[in-house]
Amino acid sequence: MIIKIDDSLLDELKKNNNNKQKMLYIFEKIAHSIICGKHLIIANRDILDYLSKNIELSCHARAAFKKTLNKLPYYGVMLKNSEAARLIFKSQPDDNQNFIENHIINLFNIAQENIGKYLKTSSLVLEDQDDMYIYNEILNSFSGNIRLCYKIIHGGGERTHEVCKSNLVQNFFTFSICDSDKKTPFCGLGDTSKKAMDFFKKNYLSGNIHVLNCHEVENLLPPKFMLFMLLHARPEQKPPIEFVIESMKVQEDACLYYDYKEGHKFQQIYIDNGNIKKFWEKLYNDTSIIQIKSRIQEYENNKLKKSDLVCSKSSTLLSSLKHKLKNGELSIPYNDFQIDESLKSTIDSLVIFFRTWFIASKPISI
Numbered sequence: 001m002i003i004k005i006d007d008s009l010l011d012e013l014k015k016n017n018n019n020k021q022k023m024l025y026i027f028e029k030i031a032h033s034i035i036c037g038k039h040l041i042i043a044n045r046d047i048l049d050y051l052s053k054n055i056e057l058s059c060h061a062r063a064a065f066k067k068t069l070n071k072l073p074y075y076g077v078m079l080k081n082s083e084a085a086r087l088i089f090k091s092q093p094d095d096n097q098n099f100i101e102n103h104i105i106n107l108f109n110i111a112q113e114n115i116g117k118y119l120k121t122s123s124l125v126l127e128d129q130d131d132m133y134i135y136n137e138i139l140n141s142f143s144g145n146i147r148l149c150y151k152i153i154h155g156g157g158e159r160t161h162e163v164c165k166s167n168l169v170q171n172f173f174t175f176s177i178c179d180s181d182k183k184t185p186f187c188g189l190g191d192t193s194k195k196a197m198d199f200f201k202k203n204y205l206s207g208n209i210h211v212l213n214c215h216e217v218e219n220l221l222p223p224k225f226m227l228f229m230l231l232h233a234r235p236e237q238k239p240p241i242e243f244v245i246e247s248m249k250v251q252e253d254a255c256l257y258y259d260y261k262e263g264h265k266f267q268q269i270y271i272d273n274g275n276i277k278k279f280w281e282k283l284y285n286d287t288s289i290i291q292i293k294s295r296i297q298e299y300e301n302n303k304l305k306k307s308d309l310v311c312s313k314s315s316t317l318l319s320s321l322k323h324k325l326k327n328g329e330l331s332i333p334y335n336d337f338q339i340d341e342s343l344k345s346t347i348d349s350l351v352i353f354f355r356t357w358f359i360a361s362k363p364i365s366i
Contacts, residue, residue, distance in 0.1 A: 009090065028061050037360050037363035039360050040360050121150065122171075124357075127178060142348070147360050181215060182257060185256075189211060215256065240312060246287060260315070265309055269284055
C-alpha cells in the first residue's frame with residue numbers, strides 16, 4: 001500500500017519533547033519497512049531530506065530515506081498511473097481520534113510497542129490458499145510492471161472472517177478476497193463473503209475486502225482455455241464447458257455464474273421457481289450440445305430424476321488444473337484467448353484491488 005508520511009510526524013520530532021524517542025522509533029520502523037520493500041512509502045522532499053541527514057537516526061535509516069528521496073521522480077510517475085489509495089501516518093497530539101475511515105492513522109495515539117502492527121507485510125486471507133495460483137496467472141498477464149508485496153493466509157472457507165479477525169489483531173494490513181457464491185447475477189451473496197464483509201465493516205475497513213463478481217475463483221478461467229485442456233479428455237467432460245461457451249453468445253456473463261463444481265440439477269432448472277431457473281432455463285432449452293439435449297429429453301420422458309444433474313460436473317478438471325498450476329506444470333496464457341467483456345471487467349476489478357492493497361517499492365540494499 002502507498003503510505004504517506006505527513007508533515008506532522010516531522011513536526012513532532014522537531015519539538016524535542018518527551019515524545020522524541022517514540023518519534024525516532026517510528027522513523028526507524030518506517031525506514032526498516034522501506035529497506036524490506038513491504039510498502040511504498042512516500043513523503044515531501046523536505047521531510048525525506050531532513051531524515052536522511054538526521055544523525056539521531058541510524059545510518060541504515062538515513063540511507064533508506066536518502067534512497068527514497070532519490071526515487072521520488074520515479075514514484076511520481078508510478079503513482080500517477082496507479083489506482084492505489086494512500087494511508088497517511090500523522091502525529092497530532094490534540095486529536096483523540098484514529099481516522100481509520102479516512103485512511104489516516106494518528107500514530108501519536110498508538111503505544112510504541114504497537115507501532116509495528118501498522119508496518120507489517122500485508123496479509124491476504126483467501127478462502128482457499130490454492131486460489132492464489134489462479135490469481136498469479138491473472139496478475140502475470142494484467143498487473144503491469146508494478147511490484148506487489150503480501151503474504152497469503154489460508155481462510156478455511158466459512159471460517160474466513162474468523163481468520164481475518166485473528167490476523168487483524170497483529171497486522172493492520174489485513175485484506176481478503178472471497179467468492180460471491182452467486183449462481184446468477186440476481187442471487188444474493190453467500191454466507192462466507194457476507195460474514196467477512198460484516199467483520200471489516202464493523203472495523204471501519206470496508207475497503208479491505210473484495211468479493212468477486214462471479215460464483216467463485218474458477219469462473220475467472222477463460223472457458224476456451226478450459227475446453228482446450230479437454231482436447232484429449234473423456235467425452236463426458238466436455239459438455240459443461242461447451243455449454244458455457246455456447247451460452248455466452250446469448251448471455252455474455254454466463255461464464256461468471258456457472259457452477260463448474262456442482263453443475264445444475266433438473267429440479268433447479270425446471271421445478272424451483274427461483275433465480276437459477278429464471279437465468280438458466282432458456283439457455284438449457286436452446287442448447288445445441290447433443291449430450292445435454294439428450295439428458296433433457298430423458299428427464300422429460302421420466303428416465304431421469306429431478307435430483308439428477310443436467311450435465312456432468314467439472315470438478316475433476318478444475319482440481320487437475322489447480323494441481324498443475326501449483327506444481328508449475330501449467331500456465332494460463334490469458335492474452336492468447338479472446339476474453340469477453342464481462343470476464344475482462346471482472347478481472348480488471350480484481351487487479352485494481354491487488355494494485356491498491358499491495359503496491360510496494362523494491363527492497364533496498366544498504
